[in-house]
Amino acid sequence: xxxxxxxxxxxxxxxxxxxxxxxxxxxxxxxxxxxxxxxxxxxxxxxxxxxxxxxxxxxxxxxxxxxxxxxxxxxxxxxxxxxxxxxxxxxxxxxxxxxxxxxxxxxxxxxxxxxxxxxxxxxxxxxxxxxxxxxxxxxxxxxxxxxxxxxxxxxxxxxxxxxxxxxxxxxxxxxxxxxxxxxxxxxxxxxxxxxxxxxxxxxxxxxxxxxxxxxxxxxxxxxxxxxxxxxxxxxxxxxxxxxxxxxxxxxx
Ligand SMILES: NC(=O)c1ccc[n+]([C@@H]2O[C@H](COP(=O)([O-])OP(=O)(O)OC[C@H]3O[C@@H](n4cnc5c(N)ncnc54)[C@H](O)[C@@H]3O)[C@@H](O)[C@H]2O)c1
Numbered sequence: 001x002x003x004x005x006x007x008x009x010x011x012x013x014x015x016x017x018x019x020x021x022x023x024x025x026x027x028x029x030x031x032x033x034x035x036x037x038x039x040x041x042x043x044x045x046x047x048x049x050x051x052x053x054x055x056x057x058x059x060x061x062x063x064x065x066x067x068x069x070x071x072x073x074x075x076x077x078x079x080x081x082x083x084x085x086x087x088x089x090x091x092x093x094x095x096x097x098x099x100x101x102x103x104x105x106x107x108x109x110x111x112x113x114x115x116x117x118x119x120x121x122x123x124x125x126x127x128x129x130x131x132x133x134x135x136x137x138x139x140x141x142x143x144x145x146x147x148x149x150x151x152x153x154x155x156x157x158x159x160x161x162x163x164x165x166x167x168x169x170x171x172x173x174x175x176x177x178x179x180x181x182x183x184x185x186x187x188x189x190x191x192x193x194x195x196x197x198x199x200x201x202x203x204x205x206x207x208x209x210x211x212x213x214x215x216x217x218x219x220x221x222x223x224x225x226x227x228x229x230x231x232x233x234x235x236x237x238x239x240x241x242x243x244x245x246x247x248x249x250x251x252x
Contacts, residue, residue, distance in 0.1 A: 001029030002227055007080040009033045009072065011063040011120065012090025014041025016190035017140070020215035021087055021222045026054030028223070030085065033076040035059050037090070055080070063090040064116035073123045082131055085226045086124040088117040089140045091158070095151040106154050113158035118165065125169075125178055134177025136226040139166055141184040143241045147248045159184070163237045170235040179234040181225045186241025187212040187251070206249040209242030217242075 003025055010022040014036030022034045026049045034049070036042035039060035046058035057079050061068045076083055091113045094105045121137055128135035144152050145159030166182045173180050187193065187203040189212050194200075203212035221240045224230055239245055 002223075002229075003085070004029035006030045006084040006228070007033070007076060007082050008085035008087065008226070009035065009076050009083065009120075009124070010087040010089055011035040011116070012037070013087075014038050014045045016192060017185065017188060017215050017218050018087070018089035019045050020219045021089065022056065023049050023052070023054070024219050024223055025085070025226075026056050027052065031055040031057075031080040033057050033059050033072065033079065035061060035063055035072060035090070037062055063088075063120065064112040066115070066119045069116070069120050070123050073127055077127060083124060083127045083135065084133075084228075085136045085138075086120060087138045087140070087222060087226065088120045088162075090116060091140055091142075093152070093155050096154075097151060098153050101154060109154045109158060113155070114161055117162055121165070121169070121180065125173055125176070128178050129176045132176075134179075134228075134231060136228070136231065137173070137178060137180040138222055138226050139163070139180070139182040141182040141237055143184055143186045143239060143245050145184060145237075146239065146245050148250075150250060150252075166237065167235045174234060177231065179225075179231045181233060181235070182237040183218060183221050183225060184237050184239045184241070185213055185218045186239070186244045188218055189214055202251050203244075206247075206251060207242040207244050208247060211242065213240055213242060 008030045012018045013022040042058040042060040046056045049056040139162040142159040144156040
């Protein structure tokens, strides 16, 4: 098993892409601290992973709160003895017309997507530096960090910024053997996106591969990037979108 002896943290992993990544890491032998803001979802998700024989600790809380982040890293190390992999998956999407977009929505998006991911990366990298054996950090971007999409100006800014963060931090992290990359999913079927009944028909029509991504499509890319064998890949962003960014028709 590729991740045997490794410890991972995945934020926002009570459902959707984060849960799929946490579950596959555990299936491949990693010990996983599973975070979600929603305590019930976090505990259910961790129970499901444990039910399959995985090592998983639920750690509910707000991944945009810096003191919570520090506590979460300490808890992972106390429980599992070390930290090797961090997936800064938690991210919030708030759609809105640019001309009416409100500061409250803007701040929520910035706080979780940027502040949370930045300080999770910083705190995890300090721990990995102290351990002296490298590590892998993965930031969760989006295709809308590459191409315009209606109603997502603020969210899109954060995703483009995360990709720049990955690029910039090769300077700080490479001397410690820590890789940092981003994965940029296109439209992906999750509990949230499937709330919209037109999601699959629309994205199937405008995606060259003829369907939106599944959480497994994104997980395959994520596991490749955080695998110890991939550590020489750093500062990169991997788009997983069935070809959408090559043509980019808007979802109307
Ligand atoms: N689903 C897609 O189509 C898609 C496409 C591109 C990028 N993404 C990105 O992938 C990531 C996961 O997306 P998803 O659609 O699977 O997620 P989602 O919206 O289904 O949310 C996943 C979980 O995050 C939790 N969460 C929300 N705020 C939190 C906080 N402050 N702290 C901790 N947990 C919190 C939620 O409770 C939820 O269980 C996000 O960063 C998102 O921007 C998703």
